[in-house]
Amino acid sequence: IDLSVSWLGLSMASPLFNASGVMCRHADELDRLAASCAGAVITKSCTLEPRAGNPEPRYAALPFGSINSMGLPNEGFRYYLDYARRYDYGRGKPLFVSVSGMSADETLTILGELARLDLPCLPEVNLSCPNVPGKPQTGYDFAASAALLDAIVRIYPKTFGVKLPPYFDPVHFDMMADVLRAYPTLGFVTCINSIGNALVVDVERELALIRPKDGLGGLGGSYVLPTALANVREFARRLPDRHVVGCGGVTSGAEAFMHILCGATVVQIGTCLYEEGPGAFERIAAELSALMRSKGYRTLDAFRGRLGTP
Numbered sequence: 001i002d003l004s005v006s007w008l009g010l011s012m013a014s015p016l017f018n019a020s021g022v023m024c025r026h027a028d029e030l031d032r033l034a035a036s037c038a039g040a041v042i043t044k045s046c047t048l049e050p051r052a053g054n055p056e057p058r059y060a061a062l063p064f065g066s067i068n069s070m071g072l073p074n075e076g077f078r079y080y081l082d083y084a085r086r087y088d089y090g091r092g093k094p095l096f097v098s099v100s101g102m103s104a105d106e107t108l109t110i111l112g113e114l115a116r117l118d119l120p121c122l123p124e125v126n127l128s129c130p131n132v133p134g135k136p137q138t139g140y141d142f143a144a145s146a147a148l149l150d151a152i153v154r155i156y157p158k159t160f161g162v163k164l165p166p167y168f169d170p171v172h173f174d175m176m177a178d179v180l181r182a183y184p185t186l187g188f189v190t191c192i193n194s195i196g197n198a199l200v201v202d203v204e205r206e207l208a209l210i211r212p213k214d215g216l217g218g219l220g221g222s223y224v225l226p227t228a229l230a231n232v233r234e235f236a237r238r239l240p241d242r243h244v245v246g247c248g249g250v251t252s253g254a255e256a257f258m259h260i261l262c263g264a265t266v267v268q269i270g271t272c273l274y275e276e277g278p279g280a281f282e283r284i285a286a287e288l289s290a291l292m293r294s295k296g297y298r299t300l301d302a303f304r305g306r307l308g309t310p
């Protein structure tokens, strides 16, 4: 069974890696991911300046997933560019750098610096952070997304990707795909970010579970799997010459299989990684391999994007 993936000039031994935000804020965490069975590594979304993020409690594990309102805590982009400079690309694990400036200008400044370094890492531009009070998700504003992408391609000449929020209406899949299609250097779209602004209640204490935004936070884990799969399949259909990175609700080989069957080239793992640790990559890859064997598939290409309709 061959779980390898070759895409965007990269080669990965496993299609699985971390979702930005999980176990990737500090260099030691990133090194731990690089030493794990993950096929690649992505950094925590970075801003121009370091951020402490939102007041705690800001993360809670739930029966079927998680809620978070971290508020973009990160070490500032220079820290991650420095990590990207020192990273050992020769070990065959691509490095992605997630960028989420507090403004379009911040994002452009960060990408300009990244372009100047001309490193093998690829940017994933986060259009979908739901947790900075007062900061809307760019991905839900099609004009703002197009304006940002227009500016990005002028200062960042190489291949990049975007992290999208979940959409819930075919008209929105159409509109966002129309925006993204216009940028030939947009090599991948990562679907999905957490489902924003959910509210989880503690009945006994009659309190929201997290403090920021009076309890509103991004929902992750098994709760979001069906929405994630729909977004993967709909964008893969609309952007057949780009890659879709699946993200959302993967806790097992079967769920990784679902994302790839829906069209994902590779798959990110967030909540499950946060709760289980990096051993999740080995377990899920083994489960995926066993499932493929039981179905007679020897490679991921044998079933990628082949979901049918009854």
Ligand SMILES: O=C(O)c1[nH]c(=O)[nH]c(=O)c1Cl
Pocket: 021, 045, 068, 069, 070, 071, 072, 073, 100, 126, 128, 129, 130, 131, 132, 193, 194, 218
């Ligand atoms: O609160 C966060 O830091 C956060 N949390 C998320 O669930 N998605 C994001 O893109 C970000 Cl940036």
